[in-house]
Amino acid sequence: MSAPSEFSTLMMAVLAILIVATVVAQFLKLKLGAENDVIENLIARINAWWGMVALLALAMLGGKAGVVILFALLSFAGLREFLTLTAKRRADHWALVISFFVILPIQYLLVWSNWYGMYAIFIPVYAFLLLPIVVAVHGDTDGYLTRVAETQWGLMICVFAASHVPALLSLNIPGYEGKNVLLVAFLVVVVQLSDVLQYVWGKLMGKHKIAPRLSPSKTWEGFVGGVASACLVGAGLWWLTPFSPLEAAGMALVITLMGFFGGLVMSAIKRDKGVKDWGHLIAGHGGFIDRLDSVVFSAPIFFHLTRYFWSVA
């Protein structure tokens, strides 16, 4: 599968945005001085974006293999961060090993082989019933339900939900053959741009905090400005998708809202576990889940809406 021509147009636009962002950040650094923490973090974030964009673009050029492998690796990195924070004891060892080395690869193999009937239920049904059995036979009941439930949560978020991004490639949409990778691009660009725009609007004019206990950086101004502008961008990107401009705006609204609330939910878990970031591997951003939370929450909904209304079996 080679990338459709729309893909290069999109990449030009993304590169232009990155170049502008880099120039603006360097200008701010000159003006405000190199010691400013906000600017330093901004530059780290933009540098990381260059890396992330390059990786995503490479994956998409690699077609289905590229996207499936990339998201399997992201699931691995995300699950590693998630299960670091969950309750576990020695008796959970096998359940955890199975989660990483059996369930995760099987889920992505199912996505790879387009077996919708199985990948849509494999983790919510089979893993859900199998893992508590594996843990129970070890006989350690201290915090049993918490341990089992938290492991299942990790699998649902980091593997099941995340795998719906590459699953977009298996949809069969009349008149859109060979272009499905653009749905992945639409989803990722709109969600991530919405995060960035919420950050920018919030930094420029944010005053009223939405959820000070969960996430002190989220403000009403940032939320409304970010979601509205991301919807406009989404509508403007309709040519990537099988949607009309209005439908694209509606889809963008759904995925930016899900993305926003995804960030909120994952922040609640971080507060519960007493950490600031999920990890440390992406400079300026934190961990993989810090960057993926919004994608993970919007992907399954975007997938199913598209499947119900646009695809044929």
Next chain:
Amino acid sequence: MTIRKPSFLRWLFAQVTANAIVLFARLVTAVRGVWAGADPVAKKRVYFANHGSNGDFVLIWTVLPPALRSRTRPVAGSDYWLTSKLKAFIGRDVFNAVLIDRNTATRTEDPVAQMVEALDGGSSLILFPEGTRNVTEDLLLPFKPGLFHLAKARPDVELVPTWIDNLTSVMPKGKVIPVPLLCSVTFGTSLTIKDGEDKKEFLARAQTALADLAKEVAE
């Protein structure tokens, strides 16, 4: 200790194995080194750390900058590392461990003398003063006196408390397949033995320093 000069091939294979082990450790644990007191500089040191897993010194080794890594030798039990050819290759050639006999009844060499010899030879050491892997719920097992005797013999050497976080969950004792989870290695403020400090006082102070570092990491 006799000085062995390994063949070039054996040396090369050991280097490749060392890098493979470091890469594997990074893939599984994404381990991060935190220098919260001591700096990563090439001083003669004893890193003394908590011990919960066979991978402990691999993690410390992984986060050390390469220049320090090549001059830092773990202290390990020969009763474990010399039981098979593969273990002996990894222990001796790959990690260049100072292998000590933990059995006081049968040993022929004094472990402290071996460690002093390694320090005098220009190496830093990684030491697990608990003596064995901690499988209890307690934060630390009581320290063995080796650290005290070593500090007494070479009082100018910096003793760096080193906390390895989460590796016991990755590879609990008796398990073979590791669970990928994030780990960190935190290096605290170094200490040295005080004039006239007795064994009990010193070991208590060292143990408290490591326990305090653990609490700091948990926050």
